[in-house]
Amino acid sequence: MSPRQLTYMDAIRLALGDSLAADPRVFIYGQDIAGAFGGAFKATKGLAERFPGRVLNSPIAEDAMAAVAIGAALEGARPIIEFQFADFSSVAFNQIVNHAATYFWRTGRSVPAVFRLPGGGTPGGGPFHSQMPEAWLTHHPGLVVVAPSTVADAYFMLRDAVACPDPVVYIEHKGLYNHLKAEFDPPTTEHLGLGAAAVRRSGRDCTLISYSAMVHTCLEAADKLARDHHLDVEVIDLRCLRPLDTRTILESIARTSRVVMVTESWPFGGIAAEVLAVIATEAFQYLDAPPRRMCAEDTPIPYHPELYHAHHPDADRIVQTVLETVDF
Amino acid sequence: MIDRVDHFRWMVLARVLDERLAALYRQDHIRGGSVFSGKGQEAYSAAAALSLRRWTAEKPGDYFAPLIRDSAGRLAFGEPIIDAVRTYCGKRTGPMRCRDGNVHRGNLSQGQLPMISHLGASIGVVDGLLMARRHLGTLGDSVGIASVGDGAMQAGAAHEGINVAAVERLPLILLVADNQVSYSTFSDRSYACRSLIDRAVGYGLGAHTCDGTDFDACRITVETAVAAARAGRGPQMVLATLLRLAGHGEHDDNSYIGPELRARFGDCLPLAEARLTGEGIATAAFWETAKQQVAEAVTQALAESGPDVASEDWTARSQRNLTEFRA
Ligand SMILES: Cc1ncc(C[n+]2csc(CCOP(=O)(O)OP(=O)(O)O)c2C)c(N)n1
Numbered sequence: 001m002s003p004r005q006l007t008y009m010d011a012i013r014l015a016l017g018d019s020l021a022a023d024p025r026v027f028i029y030g031q032d033i034a035g036a037f038g039g040a041f042k043a044t045k046g047l048a049e050r051f052p053g054r055v056l057n058s059p060i061a062e063d064a065m066a067a068v069a070i071g072a073a074l075e076g077a078r079p080i081i082e083f084q085f086a087d088f089s090s091v092a093f094n095q096i097v098n099h100a101a102t103y104f105w106r107t108g109r110s111v112p113a114v115f116r117l118p119g120g121g122t123p124g125g126g127p128f129h130s131q132m133p134e135a136w137l138t139h140h141p142g143l144v145v146v147a148p149s150t151v152a153d154a155y156f157m158l159r160d161a162v163a164c165p166d167p168v169v170y171i172e173h174k175g176l177y178n179h180l181k182a183e184f185d186p187p188t189t190e191h192l193g194l195g196a197a198a199v200r201r202s203g204r205d206c207t208l209i210s211y212s213a214m215v216h217t218c219l220e221a222a223d224k225l226a227r228d229h230h231l232d233v234e235v236i237d238l239r240c241l242r243p244l245d246t247r248t249i250l251e252s253i254a255r256t257s258r259v260v261m262v263t264e265s266w267p268f269g270g271i272a273a274e275v276l277a278v279i280a281t282e283a284f285q286y287l288d289a290p291p292r293r294m295c296a297e298d299t300p301i302p303y304h305p306e307l308y309h310a311h312h313p314d315a316d317r318i319v320q321t322v323l324e325t326v327d328f
Numbered sequence: 329m330i331d332r333v334d335h336f337r338w339m340v341l342a343r344v345l346d347e348r349l350a351a352l353y354r355q356d357h358i359r360g361g362s363v364f365s366g367k368g369q370e371a372y373s374a375a376a377a378l379s380l381r382r383w384t385a386e387k388p389g390d391y392f393a394p395l396i397r398d399s400a401g402r403l404a405f406g407e408p409i410i411d412a413v414r415t416y417c418g419k420r421t422g423p424m425r426c427r428d429g430n431v432h433r434g435n436l437s438q439g440q441l442p443m444i445s446h447l448g449a450s451i452g453v454v455d456g457l458l459m460a461r462r463h464l465g466t467l468g469d470s471v472g473i474a475s476v477g478d479g480a481m482q483a484g485a486a487h488e489g490i491n492v493a494a495v496e497r498l499p500l501i502l503l504v505a506d507n508q509v510s511y512s513t514f515s516d517r518s519y520a521c522r523s524l525i526d527r528a529v530g531y532g533l534g535a536h537t538c539d540g541t542d543f544d545a546c547r548i549t550v551e552t553a554v555a556a557a558r559a560g561r562g563p564q565m566v567l568a569t570l571l572r573l574a575g576h577g578e579h580d581d582n583s584y585i586g587p588e589l590r591a592r593f594g595d596c597l598p599l600a601e602a603r604l605t606g607e608g609i610a611t612a613a614f615w616e617t618a619k620q621q622v623a624e625a626v627t628q629a630l631a632e633s634g635p636d637v638a639s640e641d642w643t644a645r646s647q648r649n650l651t652e653f654r655a
Contacts, residue, residue, distance in 0.1 A: 073460075074436060102444065
């Protein structure tokens with residue numbers, strides 16, 4: 001069979017279907033996901049018909065959705081929870097960080113639940129439909145938090161998340177859903193482990209570190225830097241934010257001696273702050289320039305598309321920051 | 329049917345244990361936090377646990393999600409006395425291995441959930457346990473009890489969890505103990521409906537009420553509710569009305585509970601004892617046995633070791649390194 005063109009959303013839907021088919025313990029619970037509707041973003045379209053009784057609509061009750069996942073996982077099922085938007089997972093914050101995340105430490109019993117969070121900005125989403133929740137979720141010990149950026153990762157990281165014995169927060173980027181396409185044939189595609197970072201582009205002059213949709217913005221910036229400035233920039237996709245693959249990060253810094261970390265999230269206490277702290281502590285001797293971070297503006301996410309674009313890092317501003325870092 | 333003398337014996341054991349734990353608190357044997365007594369709620373709590381099927385090595389039983397006042401229910405559902413003492417006194421041999429303490433203990437292989445502090449949070453988890461059993465085909469006529477107080481009933485999490493149980497028609501028994509007070513806040517600042525049982529109609533739950541100080545009423549009412557859930561009649565709410573007879577914890581002198589309130593409510597234990605004695609049943613031996621059992625557990629637990637700090641494993645996930653992890 002020749003490789004198929006799949007979108008990032010197709011890959012998520014395929015991974016959900018394959019997980020349901022492969023493991024009778026799996027069920028999916030979330031808002032508006034059953035019936036012909038198939039979810040706000042159609043991730044479960046067709047699955048309720050294919051797997052009767054295993055794709056269940058929930059009330060608007062994010063706390064209870066997460067609680068159900070915890071109980072079901074403890075009883076031996078493999079629940080996948082779909083939050084309609086990552087923003088609404090804040091309502092389930094308590095169950096995720098105080099219940100799911102503490103179980104293994106407290107009792108020795110882990111909670112194999114998957115929480116799917118449609119995160120990230122799309123222009124016009126506004127303050128409550130565009131957030132990235134990783135800063136507050138990764139802060140709590142006990143969770144695995146992943147943020148796939150490619151079609152293949154969207155598939156494999158979801159399959160791996162379902163297999164993982166620990167609670168996994170799977171942050172899928174709404175901006176990539178139907179926009180990112182790739183030829184993808186799961187059986188013939190190699191993939192990294194759930195917790196490994198990927199070097200998406202090798203380079204010697206500077207390292208760009210990112211995850212989720214911003215990886216693509218970094219790759220665009222790296223192309224511009226190569227074309228317009230003859231700079232050879234490495235791009236690392238963290239893939240998994242908790243635990244963090246510090247080895248891949250530090251090996252890259254040892255090669256390039258310069259680093260810019262890019263996220264579409266807020267700067268204060270975020271993943272970029274954490275990664276730069278690791279670099280400053282463990283790779284200080286390799287650095288030829290101060291580590292830099294580029295994040296969203298430190299305000300709620302604006303609604304108007306023009307404000308939205310100005311709020312988020314873009315390739316041109318990344319190019320500028322890399323040039324400053326290289327010229328330091 | 330629960331044996332009523334057996335019911336009374338569990339009440340006595342819980343009272344003796346709680347009083348001994350309070351003494352250990354005053355003697356500075358408790359590590360961290362306070363001691364939370366179920367005094368006054370033994371009849372209701374034990375009735376709930378005795379309505380459930382215990383777990384055996386061969387067969388899982390029902391689920392019980394106890395809360396702060398359920399010392400009697402915990403014991404009656406199979407918690408060894410010593411597990412309570414070990415947890416309170418910070419012994420590594422306890423079920424929570426010193427990583428959590430006081431009432432935040434449980435044992436999943438006995439069907440007892442280790443509560444987190446956040447009130448209302450366990451109801452949805454019991455929903456999930458029961459939904460998974462249904463999904464996996466193992467539900468049979470098993471049930472789960474989630475215990476809450478009048479305070480916990482006001483938490484958003486409780487509302488969501490109860491509603492999901494109703495929508496899914498789960499065999500959940502919501503065991504509400506309205507003991508008039510949540511910490512120091514009286515019910516008039518907690519809710520404004522006539523009685524919390526009115527909410528059963530709103531959610532679509534079966535409704536059962538009893539006088540929480542009357543052990544016979546507690547037993548009959550909870551058994552009826554559990555039987556209804558077992559028979560597939562959907563989730564059931566039981567409301568017992570009673571009074572918390574201790575401080576919120578042993579750190580709290582309970583002075584804000586006024587004489588009028590105290591006069592309105594009896595203590596389930598002497599009330600039950602008077603009834604049994606009146607019927608010619610001797611009860612003195614129950615107290616003696618309970619005191620001996622508790623004394624033995626305390627002596628053994630106090631001789632055991634606390635945490636081994638040097639060898640503590642500071643890993644919060646079961647999978648330490650995920651770089652190689654694949655499905
Ligand atoms: C969400 C949450 N808020 C506050 C607390 C602190 N707290 C612990 S017990 C308690 C009172 C509980 O009252 P109630 O549910 O009526 O149970 P009771 O102690 O009366 O048995 C409070 C406020 C908590 N544990 N969880």
